[in-house]
Amino acid sequence: MKNEKSTEDIALGIRRRVFEHAMRNNGGYLSQACSAAEQLAWLYNEELNLGAPTLPMIPELFAGVPHADNPGYHTGAGYNGPFEADLDRLFIAPAHYALVAYATLIEVGRMAPEGLEMFNKDGSSVEMIGAEHSPGMEVHNGTLGIGLSTAAGLAWGRQKRGETGKTWVYMSDGEVQEGQTWEAIQCCAHHHIDSVKAIMDVNRQQCDGAMDSVMEVGDIRAKMEQFGAVVAECDAHDLGAMRDAAKTPHVGKPLIILAHSNPFHAMPILEERFPRLHYVRFESEDERARMNISIADALGVAPIDYEGAR
Amino acid sequence: MAEMVSRPYEAAFEKHALANPDVLCLSADLTSSCEIDKFRDNHPDQFLSLGMAEQNMMSFAGGLGLAGYRPFIHTFGVFCYRRPYDQLMASIAYPRRKVRIMGFLPGITTPGGMTHQAIEDISVMRSMPNMTILETGDATEVESICAAADSIDGPVYCRVLRGQVPRLFDTPIVVGQMREVSMGDDILIVTAGITTEEAMRATKALKGAGVLVRHLHLNTIKPFDKVTMLDHIHSVKGGVITLENHVTEGGIGSLMAEIMADNGVGKKLKRLGLNDTYAHGGSRAYLMRYYGLDALALTQGIEDLMGEKLGITEQDLAQVRVDAVHSLAKAEGL
Numbered sequence A: 001m002k003n004e005k006s007t008e009d010i011a012l013g014i015r016r017r018v019f020e021h022a023m024r025n026n027g028g029y030l031s032q033a034c035s036a037a038e039q040l041a042w043l044y045n046e047e048l049n050l051g052a053p054t055l056p057m058i059p060e061l062f063a064g065v066p067h068a069d070n071p072g073y074h075t076g077a078g079y080n081g082p083f084e085a086d087l088d089r090l091f092i093a094p095a096h097y098a099l100v101a102y103a104t105l106i107e108v109g110r111m112a113p114e115g116l117e118m119f120n121k122d123g124s125s126v127e128m129i130g131a132e133h134s135p136g137m138e139v140h141n142g143t144l145g146i147g148l149s150t151a152a153g154l155a156w157g158r159q160k161r162g163e164t165g166k167t168w169v170y171m172s173d174g175e176v177q178e179g180q181t182w183e184a185i186q187c188c189a190h191h192h193i194d195s196v197k198a199i200m201d202v203n204r205q206q207c208d209g210a211m212d213s214v215m216e217v218g219d220i221r222a223k224m225e226q227f228g229a230v231v232a233e234c235d236a237h238d239l240g241a242m243r244d245a246a247k248t249p250h251v252g253k254p255l256i257i258l259a260h261s262n263p264f265h266a267m268p269i270l271e272e273r274f275p276r277l278h279y280v281r282f283e284s285e286d287e288r289a290r291m292n293i294s295i296a297d298a299l300g301v302a303p304i305d306y307e308g309a310r
Numbered sequence B: 001m002a003e004m005v006s007r008p009y010e011a012a013f014e015k016h017a018l019a020n021p022d023v024l025c026l027s028a029d030l031t032s033s034c035e036i037d038k039f040r041d042n043h044p045d046q047f048l049s050l051g052m053a054e055q056n057m058m059s060f061a062g063g064l065g066l067a068g069y070r071p072f073i074h075t076f077g078v079f080c081y082r083r084p085y086d087q088l089m090a091s092i093a094y095p096r097r098k099v100r101i102m103g104f105l106p107g108i109t110t111p112g113g114m115t116h117q118a119i120e121d122i123s124v125m126r127s128m129p130n131m132t133i134l135e136t137g138d139a140t141e142v143e144s145i146c147a148a149a150d151s152i153d154g155p156v157y158c159r160v161l162r163g164q165v166p167r168l169f170d171t172p173i174v175v176g177q178m179r180e181v182s183m184g185d186d187i188l189i190v191t192a193g194i195t196t197e198e199a200m201r202a203t204k205a206l207k208g209a210g211v212l213v214r215h216l217h218l219n220t221i222k223p224f225d226k227v228t229m230l231d232h233i234h235s236v237k238g239g240v241i242t243l244e245n246h247v248t249e250g251g252i253g254s255l256m257a258e259i260m261a262d263n264g265v266g267k268k269l270k271r272l273g274l275n276d277t278y279a280h281g282g283s284r285a286y287l288m289r290y291y292g293l294d295a296l297a298l299t300q301g302i303e304d305l306m307g308e309k310l311g312i313t314e315q316d317l318a319q320v321r322v323d324a325v326h327s328l329a330k331a332e333g334l
């Protein structure tokens, strides 16, 4: 499954897909593709040890929530392959990054492009806020700050059973405002859960804008180290630095990579929207048209023909 | 079609806060989503950004109450009570702090799925001693929610509608007073929030089929005027039906069951709502159909209650409102 395309190409493909989607739908979680594309591309194309997908390339429709009367229920984790002792697991903790995560699944050949057309459509499992039945998801993370704790529990259990696979968490920096994130780190340290690895998109943005204007979080690295994590830092758009960061030894402690990202990387025109990048909806036909031309040019594709799209 | 009002909360909150200097505006990184972004920009002295940290926000609001302020908390309904339940209980409800909790996206009014849909909030708040519960069902109620909530001597949880909201009523909320929408005497329908509009739609079709309903709309869920409700229950020949944007346990269906059982009323009660299930993400119209919360589900429920077919079809019910995913009245797609 690995390395058919370069990680750079996958990152570009992710941005192109998210861009096309946002254009057709007059908006979306577009900035997250700018900040996160290399991180997710690197995870899926290089770092994660995953088996072949076990779920259909074209996602099934929504088939109900967990319930005693719904025995056929399953999560979307099968897009990341089977659960095996030596294989890795991944949680996308900020579930609003789902659009970027789905685009990644397509780029690495784990989901058909049709999957993205089902995004946020009634009756679809490809939900706007990734649900646990959505492709590539294993738990619900739309309530931010719970992902790292879940990963810690799974990882502790896997370590106890002697499994060698890692448990990865994709995190967002907004999550450090939630107390639970700190509880999770101290727990990993206390119980020596070193099979937990996290990479955090440090884009310094949240819903209300720049994090410093909403609630300052100070020196994330120093705080995490004090709570017992090993922290590595890298430029989120420098794959070499990301690879090196992942090699940081962290015996007995979780590893958290702070990936410092640019929320308009590869789509410079989005800077016009700073500091309101969390959810980019085009505010006028003129803005939509201008962004279409500018971003298409930056990504090396033709402008999207969005007339007639909803 | 009812008049649609854009972002009624925005101006209503500003007006109320400016007239009441002890009112503070608290936000948890959902400022535009809760229609208080202009307030933040125009009145920074009365605004407090607390970041995405709801547990701290609840106890902090309790502290503001001790200092004599009346904080209005703004976030999505789910984030008001799921994560910070303990703080809500210990710092706000027990000591009866005058904290006004504005919970947006009630029930299935969002495509955000389980983590964003407050489907059991009424149940949780009803079982919390000292908590008052208000729910808005139209633009006029949203416009009057701040004054209504702020009149309460203790904590209040409000289910608030945002974005494009229909105007169904022309008088403000009077706390404790239910609205008599229709006064027939065959069947009693009780609704609150967005299900009221559905019941109004069903009422016309039911009339065509010869069923005259008595329809009551609730904006005050706790405390509750049981005496008046009991009179209405006795006034109808047939049974009682509730339709709620909530699970069928612990909400207004349960409230009716309690009143009827407590008073030995020997009538049938049918409770419509989310039936022991979580919901998932989708448009409001789709979710209301899928989970049986719309006008059609109501007429079918009434058929069940009456044990006869009324032959009401989808076409008999007026056009279902379709919300655009992207509306200028919403900050995001939720």
Ligand SMILES: Cc1ncc(C[n+]2csc(CCOP(=O)(O)OP(=O)(O)O)c2C)c(N)n1
Residues within 6 Å of the ligand: A032, A094, A096, A142, A143, A144, A145, A172, A173, A174, A175, A203, A204, A205, A206, A207, A277, A278, B028, B029, B030, B052, B079, B083
């Ligand atoms: C517990 C909780 N509180 C609030 C929210 C609403 N919310 C969704 S994303 C978000 C911003 C979080 O920051 P980050 O994930 O860094 O956002 P981004 O960089 O994508 O803007 C908020 C407040 C939530 N999903 N969960």
Ligand SMILES: [Mg+2]
Residues within 6 Å of the ligand: A172, A173, A174, A201, A202, A203, A204, A205, A206
């Ligand atoms: Mg961020």
